[in-house]
Structures are given as C-alpha cells and as structure tokens.
Amino acid sequence: MSAPKTALLLNGSPKPDGGTSLSLGSYLLERLEEKGLTTQKIRINSALVTPETTYKLLEPVKTVDLIILAFPLYVDSLPAQTTRALQLIARQRALQPNPTKPQFAAIANCGYAEAGNNRVALMICQRFAKETAMEWMGGLALGMGEMIAGGRLQQKGGLVRHVIQALDLCAERLAQGLPIPQESVELMARPFMPAWFYRMLGNRLWMQRYGRENQGDKIDARPYLPENETSSQDDDNS
C-alpha cells in the first residue's frame, strides 16, 4: 500500500448544503490536506446533471490516489444518485485499458440511533471497490447523523469530540496508505446519547419542525389510503 498524494471527496448527500456527509467528509479532507495531499470535492447530485458535469466527476477518478465517498443512508443503502455514480465509475473503469488502482474509503451516516444501520451500505461500498479493482480502505458508520446536520465539525463543540477523534485517526492512517483502524470505526459508531433519549428528542424536533412548516395536513395523514379504507379511517378520527 502506497501513501496517496491526491484525494477526492465524493459527497453523496442530495441536500444542497451537503448535510452531515459534507461535514464529515470535509473535515477528513482538511486533515489530509494538512498532511500534504492535494484534495478535491465533488457533489454527486450536482455532477450527474449533464454529460459535461458528469465528465467532471468521472475524469478525476481516473487519476486520483484516494477516493472518499461520504453519504447519508437512504432506505438502508446508498442514495439513488450515489448508486448511479458508482455504476458510471464502474463502467468507465471497465472500458479503460489500464485503469489505476485507487484506494477507496467510505463514510456513511444515518438518522437512526444505531450506527449499525449503515452496515449493509458499507458492504455495498466494499463490493464496489472489489468489482472495480480499487483498494478497499474501510468504512466509518455514524448513527444519529441529524445531531451534526451540516456545518463545520469544529464548530459543534464537545458533542462531536469522538467523531473528530475518529476522523483524525482515520486521516493519520489514510495519509500513510493504511486502512482505517478499528479504533476509528468504534469511535465513529459511539452514540451521542442513549438511543431512548435520541428517539424522544427526535420526535420532539419533528413536532417542532412540523409546527413551523406544515400547510394544514396532520403529521400522521394518510393521503394515499385506498378509498374503501378511508371511511373506517375517518371513523377512527371522529
């Protein structure tokens, strides 16, 4: 394993502000920059718009030494556009006569309390690396991702100390061309608070957001309930 000189962050968050994925990925990229790597960031959803913008995503992948994919968990796996990007990268590499062998690492985060929900998504990332002959450097999984919700990690205070430690350790190893250490995986997976408290807090925050943004429907509305079941639903509510 050789030490990478260049790193590319692929941000898989569909949110325009990049969300938690960008916070985590950017922090890691900054640490790698401090260690002398030349870095670049690409937002996948902005890239997969036209052939020209897609080219701007695919071209750096041909030459970069280390790719870091940061993404939120969408229905138990990678968001659709992130999957699409991986499919395009795989197709490109299959057509290349002598593709390079970049290193590939992933950071997944989810809104559920348990970091373990990201496990299958990271298995998919590992499998992608295998099928495209990239070098799998490991994956980090974060639960309660909404606790970060975008912005710079450094400004989040003591709450994210273990996340920062995890990424510092991760940067240390990746900069040397070594896989993500287990200690980093465990630090990242450490919950911010007990799961029961997160659920209670989360439900309260959803209620508040609903109060601010709602346009009239109940939060537990069932707009697609088949007609033959609507009447019994109405009875329930009366």
Added chain:
Amino acid sequence: MKAVIFDGSEKDSDVLSPLSQEICDALQQANWLTQSVPLCEKTISPCCGALSCWVRSPGRCLMPGDAQDMAILEVHNDLMVFLTPIVFGGYSAELKKMVDHLIQNVSPYFMNIRGETRRKARYPFYPRFMAVGYLPTPDLESEQIFEALFQRNTLNFYPSQSASCVINGYEMPQAVQNKIRSCLNRAGVAL
C-alpha cells in the same frame, strides 16, 4: 388481489423481461391482477432529502414527476415486488430512485422495535414484499449482501409476509420458474 412489480432494469436492457413475465404469469394463474412498472420509463427526480413529505405535506412528496404515483402503488397493492439487476450487492440506481421516495409512506416519528430505532408506520396495512435480484453469473457474496439489504428493508416496509430470491444467468428456465414460485409462496401468494 393486486400486485405491482417495480422493474429496476437499466434503459435498453431487457435482461429482466423474462423474470418479470414469469412473476406476472404465476400471479395471473393465481387470479391476481398485476402491473409491471419499468422504472426507467418513469420521471422520478432523486429524493432531495428535504423531508417535506414528513412535515410540509405529510405523506406526500411534492416533487414533480412520478414519485408520488409510485408511492401510491405501494399502498394500493397487496404485493410489492422489487425486480432488479444486482449492483454491487444492492439495488440498481433505477430501482433505488423509486425506493428512496417510499419514505413518504412512513411517519417521521421514531419508535423502538426490539431494541432498534425505526420509523413508525403511517398506514394500517402495507403490501407483502418480495425482491428478486438478477446476477449474470453466480456470486455468493453479492447474494448475501442482497439478502441483507432485503432484510433491512422488511423492517422499514412493514410487510405481513416477505421473501427474496436471486436468479443467475446460468439457471435453466424450469429452475427459474421454481425459484420464483417458491419465492411468491413464501411472500404469501397461494399458487
């Protein structure tokens, strides 16, 4: 009884057509009404993660295109089938663009199910759930990832019954038919 088959084939690929036909034939023989939806022909913008479908318009995605119609199909059918080429062990991007929008059919509220955080169900009933993955060649690792993903999905989709299977390109037609029928049976379809 009604079934919807969400076909996650890539554009210009008909490799899943025989499987879709096999599922439809088996269901129709059991007197089910079937609808196959080639997702590559639908206009489904990627879910933008705004979660407006949980707060601004609870239960409804307001993005233009077919995302809302696909979510309606989930609620209005007795069986939902995901048919997909297996991509890195998971679903194709074509299927996933639809799946990402199914969150409008659950509530934003958390609950604890057997020690794990999940979203509460929005509807009193959800369809039975079946996933059929296709691999050009046998590949145990991909099959295992696919099965693991399917199992996670069953926790979120609240099906009364569910089953998955993987078909590979080397299997003979009779074996494919048997596998699909067995899968339908396990998903609660009496054939």
